[in-house]
Amino acid sequence: MNRKLIAGNWKMNGLRADLPTIREVATAAGASLGGPDVLLCVPATLLSEAAREAAGSALSVGGQTCHPAEKGAFTGDISARMLRELGANYVIVGHSERRTGHGETDEIVASQARAAVNAGLTPILCIGETLAERTAGETLKVIEGQLAGSLSGLDSAASLVLAYEPLWAIGTGKVATAGQIAEVHAFIRKFLVSRYGDAGTGVRILYGGSLNPGNAAEILPIPNVDGGLIGGASLKAGDFLAIYTTARALTV
Ligand code: PGA
Numbered sequence: 001m002n003r004k005l006i007a008g009n010w011k012m013n014g015l016r017a018d019l020p021t022i023r024e025v026a027t028a029a030g031a032s033l034g035g036p037d038v039l040l041c042v043p044a045t046l047l048s049e050a051a052r053e054a055a056g057s058a059l060s061v062g063g064q065t066c067h068p069a070e071k072g073a074f075t076g077d078i079s080a081r082m083l084r085e086l087g088a089n090y091v092i093v094g095h096s097e098r099r100t101g102h103g104e105t106d107e108i109v110a111s112q113a114r115a116a117v118n119a120g121l122t123p124i125l126c127i128g129e130t131l132a133e134r135t136a137g138e139t140l141k142v143i144e145g146q147l148a149g150s151l152s153g154l155d156s157a158a159s160l161v162l163a164y165e166p167l168w169a170i171g172t173g174k175v176a177t178a179g180q181i182a183e184v185h186a187f188i189r190k191f192l193v194s195r196y197g198d199a200g201t202g203v204r205i206l207y208g209g210s211l212n213p214g215n216a217a218e219i220l221p222i223p224n225v226d227g228g229l230i231g232g233a234s235l236k237a238g239d240f241l242a243i244y245t246t247a248r249a250l251t252v
Pocket of ligand 1: 009165169170171172173208209210211229230231232233
């Protein structure tokens with residue numbers, strides 16, 4: 001069993017006035033000996049201050065996207081090295097809001113993931129089907145295509161996290177059933193093992209999509225669910241910590 005990772009995704013939310021939320025999570029996480037890993041992916045503008053709040057605790061901080069290139073003429077973009085310099089240990093790549101809103105293809109996502117690894121960050125690579133694809137019975141085909149494309153050129157599984165986030169469950173309050181989650185996570189695991197051998201068993205696969213304190217106890221114990229990627233419920237320390245506490249109870 002992999003150590004669970006409870007990761008928050010603040011998206012485009014959070015100002016300096018919200019730093020106490022990070023402090024509260026860091027304090028509650030403490031040293032977290034033997035417990036789950038805990039992470040907040042905050043806006044880049046807050047990263048360095050978030051890292052300062054998290055210092056000395058088990059809480060890590062991360063970014064939400066990065067450019068494939070190390071540097072250059074890419075107005076408005078941010079590189080993996082820049083995130084690393086601000087104190088990030090992780091970066092989300094290929095979130096569906098980036099794929100649909102910014103035209104990020106599997107090929108781009110793969111190059112972002114490689115840039116992250118090269119900069120010393122762990123990429124959290126997101127995949128997931130739309131409702132139309134699920135309804136058409138194409139979920140596993142879509143997932144397989146995204147995995148093959150987004151992992152292209154990523155030759156080591158040593159620093160890699162996957163996140164399965166069905167698009168229809170993100171921010172909607174609709175959660176995939178335990179059976180649906182178990183099926184897709186098992187499929188992803190099989191793919192990772194065929195691609196990376198034994199190392200594929202150690203890649204953490206997170207579930208994301210309306211994960212909250214009310215459903216965490218049902219979702220987190222599902223086989224091959226190694227944690228969660230949490231949007232809305234990560235904005236309030238109390239909710240996020242309730243999910244973390246559920247994961248902790250499963251770990252110890
Ligand atoms: P949600 O978002 O928890 O608000 O559904 C999850 C995500 O987009 O990562």
